[in-house]
Amino acid sequence: RLQPLVLGIESSCDETGVGIVRGTTLLTNTVSSSMDEHVRFGGVIPEIASRAHLDAFVPTLRQALSDAGVDLEDIDAIAVTSGPGLAGALMVGVCAAKALAVATGKPLYAINHLVAHVGVGLLDGQSPAGKDSASDRSAATHGAVAPRLPDNLGALLVSGGHTEILKINRITDDVELLGSTIDDAAGEAYDKVARILGLGYPGGPAIDRLAREGNPKAIRFPRGLTQPKYMGTAEEPGKHRYDWSFSGVKTAVARCVEQFEARGEDVPVADIAAAFQEAVVDVITSKAVLACRENGITDVLLGGGVAANSRLRELTGQRCASAGIRLYVPPLDLCTDNGAMVAALGSQLVMAGIGPSGIRFAPDSSMP
Numbered sequence: 514r515l516q517p518l519v520l521g522i523e524s525s526c527d528e529t530g531v532g533i534v535r536g537t538t539l540l541t542n543t544v545s546s547s548m549d550e551h552v553r554f555g556g557v558i559p560e561i562a563s564r565a566h567l568d569a570f571v572p573t574l575r576q577a578l579s580d581a582g583v584d585l586e587d588i589d590a591i592a593v594t595s596g597p598g599l600a601g602a603l604m605v606g607v608c609a610a611k612a613l614a615v616a617t618g619k620p621l622y623a624i625n626h627l628v629a630h631v632g633v634g635l636l637d638g639q640s641p642a643g644k645d646s647a648s649d650r651s652a653a654t655h656g657a658v659a660p661r662l663p664d665n666l667g668a669l670l671v672s673g674g675h676t677e678i679l680k681i682n683r684i685t686d687d688v689e690l691l692g693s694t695i696d697d698a699a700g701e702a703y704d705k706v707a708r709i710l711g712l713g714y715p716g717g718p719a720i721d722r723l724a725r726e727g728n729p730k731a732i733r734f735p736r737g738l739t740q741p742k743y744m745g746t747a748e749e750p751g752k753h754r755y756d757w758s759f760s761g762v763k764t765a766v767a768r769c770v771e772q773f774e775a776r777g778e779d780v781p782v783a784d785i786a787a788a789f790q791e792a793v794v795d796v797i798t799s800k801a802v803l804a805c806r807e808n809g810i811t812d813v814l815l816g817g818g819v820a821a822n823s824r825l826r827e828l829t830g831q832r833c834a835s836a837g838i839r840l841y842v843p844p845l846d847l848c849t850d851n852g853a854m855v856a857a858l859g860s861q862l863v864m865a866g867i868g869p870s871g872i873r874f875a876p877d878s879s880m881p
């Protein structure tokens with residue numbers, strides 16, 4: 514029996530994405546971004562993003578079908594991000610998907626963007642930790658193949674809106690939250706610290722690059738919620754044993770910059786970037802590995818925009834290896850927002866025999 518051919522549509526933020534998968538095989542991942550139009554505002558402007566999706570959708574769809582060598586009639590199912598995200602931006606993708614579903618008579622699946630970020634790790638040929646060259650997809654395909662839904666599967670989701678460690682009982686409908694940030698998401702902290710350091714927007718990639726020139730040990734920034742009163746013990750866990758807080762490290766960076774300026778000294782921007790990144794990545798990975806060990810998780814999917822971060826990929830790889838945990842790291846282009854992840858999760862739903870969503874659902878910008 515042929516594996517389902519699934520078309521995925523993503524429009525929750527600034528990326529218009531159309532991806533096509535066959536079962537767990539990626540056929541194409543076509544993305545058009547409106548980020549260039551948002552840069553001068555220092556953040557994504559919802560109205561501009563929505564209009565850009567309108568312009569980009571049909572060309573992106575055409576490109577994806579042609580790259581995959583697929584006719585619309587051959588598609589078995591359509592999947593679309595229905596939340597969370599920017600309401601107007603989501604609306605464009607959802608309306609486009611409904612129109613396609615009605616016009617072609619294909620079943621439509623509403624997809625949670627966050628679950629899709631980690632579900633992308635179930636596509637064939639995910640790179641094991643460390644092999645993170647985006648251009649070298651062939652190297653990735655020689656790595657370990659993510660097992661089809663192993664029993665003890667977890668996910669570390671690190672994006673601009675979320676930082677979560679999840680236990681995945683069934684990726685289709687049973688995902689348990691073990692821990693999360695209690696304030697800023699990690700990507701948000703990267704973006705805010707980049708602004709403090711004058712690095713522009715979006716900040717994550719800029720800090721990632723600059724940190725390579727800095728000394729991560731030059732300054733020690735705080736690791737939030739690691740004090741014994743929050744951690745407790747394995748037997749008697751504290752309230753925030755698996756939770757993170759990133760607002761403290763952001764404030765510490767701001768204070769550090771002020772101190773250099775008050776003394777009339779040059780601000781060591783690269784050292785601060787490296788030390789900030791080390792603090793964030795250290796606490797993300799140490800708590801994620803702890804949560805996995807104490808909850809019997811043996812296989813972990815890494816996902817979300819910050820999963821593109823070179824130090825996070827490296828340290829998660831090292832610490833999971835030491836703990837005997839198998840880690841699946843998507844190539845860079847599948848970490849940031851894209852349609853392939855939506856198709857990948859849609860395909861899991863089809864293969865699990867779960868019914869389509871119909872066309873009456875509404876986008877939900879604050880979907881949990």
Ligand code: KG4
Pocket residue numbers: 526671672673674675699700701703704715716717718721817818819820821822823848849850
């Ligand atoms: O998942 P995503 O594309 O959008 C959300 O759903 O939030 O994540 C975007 C976030 C932004 O905060 C961006 O700064 C961050 O991911 N990001 C990075 C890197 N690339 C993107 N953060 C750190 N290092 C990177 N290389």
Ligand code: ZN
Pocket residue numbers: 626630672817818849850
């Ligand atoms: Zn995202």
